[in-house]
Amino acid sequence: MPLLRCDNLSVGYARHAVASGISFSVGSGDCVAVVGANGSGKTALLRTLANIMKPLGGTFSYDPSVRPGDVGYLPQQNPVQRDFPATAREVVLSGCQARRGLRPFFTKSEKSAADAALARFGAASFAGLSYKTLSGGQRQRVLLARALCAGRKMLILDEPVTGLDPDAAADLYSTLAALRGEGLAIVSVTHDLPAGVEDATHILELSGAVFFGTKEKWMDGRSGVCSVCGDCVSGSHHHHGAGCRHACAGKGAQA
């Protein structure tokens, strides 16, 4: 039984579906990279899976062993938080809110989980600083640590490398790979191609017809010659919209 299964899911805002026919499943230790052009419904899908918005059609369900406090969500950064007086540690600790429930205060083990999460994402050195004085990349690490506190079984990440410099992004990818090795399932929206899909086991592509399959199958579908960089794509599967262009741009930048 997978941890999460979606059947013919439609997601969108105000009854207007931006993506539909989404079917996929995520098991323990899987990493699903969600790719697609802007507006293809990636964020809407994640917000639906995080129970922030209701699905417009179809169903999704978590394994009974997964409780709300076991899924950690990393949202895109929101402007209201930029001048919020809160220490990085307070923000990370709020990731334990589901475990805490109606109990007013955090236990020692919850506090040490927060400190461990801060250390894991290289944020321990600024744990006591005010969130509003942190840089964009530092804030991102804090929010990742918060997601880790919340997600003991699964992480749902919306563009995790936003604001991170290349070294920090590489660190993040290796941290996520290690977490996956520990059995965590990861669903991650990414624009960072090809680095963002390097460690993925599965790809969910939302541009045009929905594609879900192993990364190998997805790569096969993109075999052929690309008109832009002359090295990827144009195979039998026609699911290479913006994702392909990003891949080419990524390769071009590396060359």
Added chain:
Amino acid sequence: MTGILETLAEYLSLDFVRYAYASGILVSIATALLGTTLVLRRLSYMGDGLSHVAFGAMAVGTALGFADSFVVSLPVTAACAIVLVRSGEGKKIRGDAALAMISVAALAAGYILMNIKPGSSNVSGDVCTTLFGSVSIITLDETDVAVSAAISAAVVLFFAVFKNKVFEVTFDPDFAAACGSRKRAWEAAVAILAAVVTVVAMKLVGTLLVSALLVFPAVSAMRFCRSFAATLVASALIAAVTSAGGITVAIIAETPVGATIVAAGAVLLGLSCAFGRK
């Protein structure tokens, strides 16, 4: 100087002056705590809107012949607060526009009613007092002090026990929802408390000045506090000092008490900006 101290001592020997100090300090602590969450949720203007609604509702209460118009103004204001807290979420009318319209309409309706069904012969005096607070020292009795103390205790207790929850739904409501927190219930709880405190604080400083008690202490505290916990404590302390200082100055300088408290809040904000670290 001794003259001033003598005046103060003379005033402090009077019961209603001591009541004014007690109520002022207690109520402003409650407004400061709630104001912190409103400011952080970008709802600073809500206190102002709520007090206008309360003004209109009070006029309705008086016109209907209730001895204590709180019977009408409390539930109406609380209902408005809940609507306004949620109004940002993709409704047809945007939150700030809804707030502006509700608050000015309630103010107009209240003034019309006060003229049609006057509570006393001096309508303009009544209106002025309701809008700006008493001209001289506020006359309160033991019941007022008891009500202020009860509300202040309730709010302080709420924040002491649920500080973490309040932080979570304020800092990131979406994340709180993803964690299974009942975001709407907590928002409603904060909205209701804000409404109650606004209605009570109106008696102290008047309808038009009450939002200062909500906003000044929070913004002052945010100038120099790093953590959410420290911001809450600092804004409560700043509010207490503001009220005590404002009432004292009002006694000495014989200025209107509500406006003087607000002016004291503005001075403390200036000091926080000048000396607080960013």
